[in-house]
Amino acid sequence: MFISRICLILALLALVSVPYRTFAQANSLEPKSPADPLRADPKISAALGQISPQRIQANIEKLVSFQTRLTLSAQDPDSIKAGHGIGAAREWIKSEFEGYSRACGGCLEVKTDSFTENPADRIPKPTVITNVYAVLNGIDPENAKRIVLVTGHYDSRNSDTLDVSGIAPGANDDGSGTAVSLECARVLSQLKFPATIIFLTVAGEEQGLNGSSHFAKMAKAEGWDIEAVLNNDIVGGDRGPQQNPGVVRVFSEGVPLAATDAEVRRIRGLGGENDSASRQIARYIAEVGRAYQTSVKPLLVFRLDRYLRGGDHSAFNEQGYAGVRFTEYREDYHHQHQNVRTENGIEYGDLPKFVNFDYVANVARVNAGTLASLASAPAPPAKVRLQTKELENDSTIAWGASPGAASYEVVWRDTASPEWEHAKSVGNVTHATLPLSKDNVIFAVRALDGAGHRSLAVVPQPER
Ligand SMILES: [Zn+2]
Numbered sequence: 001m002f003i004s005r006i007c008l009i010l011a012l013l014a015l016v017s018v019p020y021r022t023f024a025q026a027n028s029l030e031p032k033s034p035a036d037p038l039r040a041d042p043k044i045s046a047a048l049g050q051i052s053p054q055r056i057q058a059n060i061e062k063l064v065s066f067q068t069r070l071t072l073s074a075q076d077p078d079s080i081k082a083g084h085g086i087g088a089a090r091e092w093i094k095s096e097f098e099g100y101s102r103a104c105g106g107c108l109e110v111k112t113d114s115f116t117e118n119p120a121d122r123i124p125k126p127t128v129i130t131n132v133y134a135v136l137n138g139i140d141p142e143n144a145k146r147i148v149l150v151t152g153h154y155d156s157r158n159s160d161t162l163d164v165s166g167i168a169p170g171a172n173d174d175g176s177g178t179a180v181s182l183e184c185a186r187v188l189s190q191l192k193f194p195a196t197i198i199f200l201t202v203a204g205e206e207q208g209l210n211g212s213s214h215f216a217k218m219a220k221a222e223g224w225d226i227e228a229v230l231n232n233d234i235v236g237g238d239r240g241p242q243q244n245p246g247v248v249r250v251f252s253e254g255v256p257l258a259a260t261d262a263e264v265r266r267i268r269g270l271g272g273e274n275d276s277a278s279r280q281i282a283r284y285i286a287e288v289g290r291a292y293q294t295s296v297k298p299l300l301v302f303r304l305d306r307y308l309r310g311g312d313h314s315a316f317n318e319q320g321y322a323g324v325r326f327t328e329y330r331e332d333y334h335h336q337h338q339n340v341r342t343e344n345g346i347e348y349g350d351l352p353k354f355v356n357f358d359y360v361a362n363v364a365r366v367n368a369g370t371l372a373s374l375a376s377a378p379a380p381p382a383k384v385r386l387q388t389k390e391l392e393n394d395s396t397i398a399w400g401a402s403p404g405a406a407s408y409e410v411v412w413r414d415t416a417s418p419e420w421e422h423a424k425s426v427g428n429v430t431h432a433t434l435p436l437s438k439d440n441v442i443f444a445v446r447a448l449d450g451a452g453h454r455s456l457a458v459v460p461q462p463e464r
Pocket residue numbers: 153173174205233234
């Protein structure tokens with residue numbers, strides 16, 4: 001009786017100690033360092049310092065001077081000559097890109113993507129829509145096919161999406177995003193990068209994402225390797241009293257819009273709802289904000305876009321490209337999609353006087369820092385797999401080598417944490433085993449070059 005009681009106590013003690021041992025094992029990877037932070041590259045810092053609120057102001061005021069940039073507005077030669085309508089805006093954007101290219105010895109390829117959209121809900125008759133873009137080609141043959149892209153829409157609207165001649169200044173929506181693409185092109189074209197950067201401005205956003213949909217489909221049909229899309233739409237930092245000028249929202253899809261049914265099932269089974277490639281871009285942007293100490297801090301919003309609303313990044317997401325949306329912290333709906341007027345003492349309309357040009361410049365810095373960091377980094381590791389052949393508490397991850405990589409990092413976080421919390425440098429290898437259970441954390445791998453530029457993180461797929 002006594003002995004069996006001792007046995008029972010010992011058995012109970014053993015049971016009680018199991019959780020403790022498990023806890024100790026989970027923490028045995030010491031030191032459990034915080035994620036090694038991205039470090040600022042002095043060349044990129046200097047470029048961010050060149051971003052000019054005055055130039056951004058001048059560009060937004062120029063865009064507003066075309067009176068309307070409604071996609072359905074005038075684009076005939078006489079209107080272009082008179083500086084009125086979307087055709088004039090398009091020609092001016094093209095000439096700006098060409099000017100930046102002259103300043104860098106012809107380093108930018110300035111192009112248009114023009115097509116006729118058939119009649120639809122907000123397009124009463126066949127309409128020519130033109131996207132304007134500049135390409136800064138990568139200089140490393142192994143990385144030049146990789147593309148990072150920044151975009152804004154240069155079309156505008158007022159209260160009526162079909163009003164072809166009424167004033168539609170569109171200073172914030174989306175003169176601000178167009179100005180970000182332009183200013184990123186101006187300062188980054190002074191540098192050279194291994195990978196390619198595209199500075200895009202699209203039309204047709206207000207009629208139904210027509211320009212971005214066409215561009216994304218063209219890119220997919222031509223097999224472009226677009227690694228990241230940064231869409232800036234309403235980044236003017238409206239000067240309303242409740243604005244937070246220290247924050248820009250970064251929206252990213254959770255379950256990818258382009259995921260197949262089988263992929264959705266796998267995401268559900270693995271708890272991967274928070275780890276789309278778009279969300280890895282959002283996390284990367286947050287790191288860039290810290291590394292370059294930008295005055296405007298990225299606020300990650302884990303949602304495709306604002307509640308029940310949409311934008312151009314989703315047109316890229318639909319085609320399977322990873323991309324995010326930047327938008328000011330608090331929108332003022334009196335100042336978007338409104339006829340310019342005063343009613344009951346309230347001023348309506350999307351006018352330059354409501355735009356905070358310093359804020360737009362700071363958002364442009366977050367964008368330019370992200371574009372430059374990604375274009376400097378090696379490709380993200382390919383075919384990242386987490387081995388699951390055996391049931392074991394260690395985790396072994398394998399991946400394919402990235403051209404230009406000098407080493408790799410495994411990063412991980414608790415499943416309930418928004419950002420990567422830990423990083424372990426594993427050297428120039430293509431597999432690593434960590435004494436951590438794959439059940440308890442989310443892993444990813446990223447590639448680094450010799451100077452410490454980091455790729456996007458890639459979450460492994462299970463390998464049976
Ligand atoms: Zn917009």
